[in-house]
Amino acid sequence: MDPGQGKKAVLNRSCRTNTSFLSFLCVYTIMKWALLSVWDKTGIVDLAQALIQHNFSIMSSGGTGTALAGAGIPFTEVSRYTGFPEMMDGRVKTLHPKVHGGLLGRRQIDDAIMAKYGINRIGLLVVNLYPFERMSRESLPLEKLIEYIDVGGPAMIRAAAKNFKDVAVVVDPSDYPEVVKTLSSNVGFSHEQRLIFAKKAFARTAAYDAAISNHLSNLDNTFPPILTLQFTNGRMLRYGENPHQQAAVYGTTGIAGAEPLQGKQMSYNNYLDVNAGTALLAEFEEPTAVIVKHNNPCGVSVGTDILEAYLSARDVDPVSAYGSVVSLNREVDKKLAEAIDSTFVEVVAAPSFTRDAVEAMRKKENMRVLILPERNTSDEVRTIDGGVLVQRTPAYQENWQVITDRDPTTDEMSALRIAWKVCKHTKSNTIIFADQKRTLGIGAGQMSRVDSAKIAIEKACAPLAGSAVASDAFLPFPDTLEVAAKAGATALVQPGGSIRDDEVIKAANRLNVAMVFTGVRYFRH
Template sequence: MAPAGNRISRALISVSDKTGLVDFARFLVESGVEIVSTGGSAKLLREAGLPVLDVADMTGFPEMLDGRVKTLHPKVHGGILGRRDLESHREAMAAHGIGNIDLVVVNLYPFEATVASGAGWDDVIENIDIGGPALIRAAAKNHDSVTVVVDAADYAAVTAEMQANGGATTLHLRRALAGRAYRRTAAYDTAIGSWFAGQAEDTLPERLTVGGARGQVLRYGENPHQQAAFYVTGEKRPGVTSSAQLQGKELSYNNLNDTDAAYELVAEFDRPAVAIIKHANPCGVAEGADLKSAYEAALACDPVSAFGGIVAVNRPLDEAVAIEIAKIFTEVIIAPEVTEAARKVFAAKKNLRVLEAGALPDPAAPGLAVRSIAGGLLVQTRDSGRIARADLKVVTKRAPTEQELDDLLMAFRVCKHVKSNAIVYVKNGATVGIGAGQMSRVDSARIAARKSEDAAQALGRTGRLTEGSVVASDAFFPFADGLLAAAAAGATAVIQPGGSVRDEEVIKAADEHGLAMVFTGMRHFRH
């Protein structure tokens, strides 16, 4: 049993989110708890027939300044912060007519939702809560005596403990709720600080705070011995976070990571496109007249790796492509929209996860990428760089043909989403060989070509798919060997950033082999 001194006798209720409030307050009243409340919360409870004492009546001071000042008063904060175990505190409270407040139920003005709605400056500022965080922090600090609730989901736990402990809560629960309270105010202040930084275009502020709400506890992380959870930060960017899961098993840590990578890649393209991802790297990407033809071309690049992969599309997913995707084992499919006919096709595969994101992310939109290292965070702006034809510099005797230019630009866009060192071969709007994550660029070029031989065999062809292709490199060729490996694989044109001290050597090798080559002046390392 909890000590009798921790029995809840008076509760202060002031909430923006009123979900479940009436039922919880009714339980409190039936348990002999006096309710003190403000504004809309008090109105709702009175309409439900519950007795409520206005804060203004308790303090003897009216709400003022359009409600900006109502709970910032010694009779409120003294009742919360006063230590029940100190005689000096009890004497001071008695001398000033301050009664104990044993339960504080507060959630905050909807700042995050107001920002997400696109509201103007004045509305956003008015939704910065002042009194709420002060009440929450005070109650959490004095958790030895005070129970604080910042989420309607915790009403049930408080109810259960009060029923089990004669109207009291346990120290264990109060400590747990205090921790949740401080995390909530920290996330709230993070959202406010981030919004102000955005308004000031302060991309990398002197203090970085990262806040998020736990959206899902995952079965495990990258490996079964690692714990993991998925947190939602509130960034307004279509993708996995914004998706509705239409069917299938619970998404895993690796599923979430790979699906995000797939959707970010497929959003790069204007024509119907499909990206197939395996272990955060693309194993096939293609554009087409429709999704079905794009999927078939993407799958042809590496059908072995595509087994158990992630498929992302940039158009409403229709029945025709759904039938093709369903022919092999796929972990996750993500699309901006999934037609009813396609849903019926996938319904036969109960474990297949199907996500509908509602929209595509903007590849050029700004944002931050954050990665942890021991003792700190590495933060950079998202790689939103894009290369157009006008950005290309022809450095060889032969200029690329129109078809080569189209394929070169596509290859470079895919390269941006491949782990470095990255080499991507493209032919007729589809990848035909991808080399990822190697320690030397020449190895990536050779691996991609070798895999294209396997893909050709799977299609019943001789040779390799890279014959007559173009090739992209995410960074410059430090030596001519990588370019020569691409030439040996049958590439006819090359796109790369340039900038090596050996550029002239590489350009000379390209000319000797009749290759066209363009420099972008921009690299796309992805570690």
């Protein structure tokens, strides 16, 4: 039905029969039109009711029209307005000059041509798109998936956004309250509002097209020849790695979307350190504490409970634990919170916190307290001069093989596994000493593997007799093994693959060190 049919008839008749008052009558009696066409129906009925209350006439079609009709809201079918029915199973319904003319028509410039062809001025467009992004994750056959590629929706959005001087375009249901507030003000949308809506609209169509392009390109390529990335929820940070640098964080999920329950705003370095700590934490199922400083672990421990794990991890390197980021994989209670409070900690992240723990941590008003989000594994992207590097880690399996005369004992094997897990998440070159419960010494980020071993030994929190040691890459010479054995290590794990593996194996047998090859290297640059 068309709630404004009578008004329109009066307008047309007046304009035809009294040309001296044509301009006045057309301006005075012109109707306000809104076009609603949404996949996500959240809030659309309430918005439509507000539009009717503020003297808007509504055009709609398809499922949106059905929802409006079910709520008793009057509207004009798009097909009735255009004079063409929906066709091709709904593929063609809004692709018509009377729709796009109503969105693109410039006020005072295109009025005559709009009047000539009976094109209504559409002042508000409310559209959201077919859920291609979500459906592309459902493993649908391509012939079904392409039906979720919206054509009419993006076309209308782009038309309205281009003409933002005269048209407000809304693509996000979370913006409906602002629309209703503006309607209630009776002053209309400001230029600034329409421009903000247009920016959001173009960002949405850009992200939508990027998702389609990336998905289709990935059907027959490991990586597409053109990669388009978009992240939402951009938030300015106080500064970057250093105060003279500017920074922002983008994202709605995982660490990128996390905000603290208390404390100061997360910093650029906080996000990096939490990301590093939680990635390592995910390697463990038992109660585990990971303490990170400058993107490297400085203490990692498992325990019979999370308090034991934290205290043990902190004691690995108490000096470095000052000003660190703590990640825990069990709930934090009051006793653990008080233990954390006793040291200066930048961020503590855990799956949950008891009420008493939250109260105890409020004493450290600047400490960020973060609930660990679900991990969101995706490609790693790093910028370089002129572009980006993209890295993906497909499913893989290590192949642990004992290659020395002596097998590791059960205790040595437990220690090797802890050292190896930590090795994967520490900057290269790295050497990790560990026992069955925790890291004992960490040497990270050195140009020489032997130097990494020496640093780990120097920083060891306990005697290394009977310890296990891990190397993130193969040992090119026996020297690192010899240094580790001299410090007390009795077992070593490394990827293997050096042209001098035989020399290293002979040295391990000579020193009675059990050695395991995994076949997988873990460089971190």
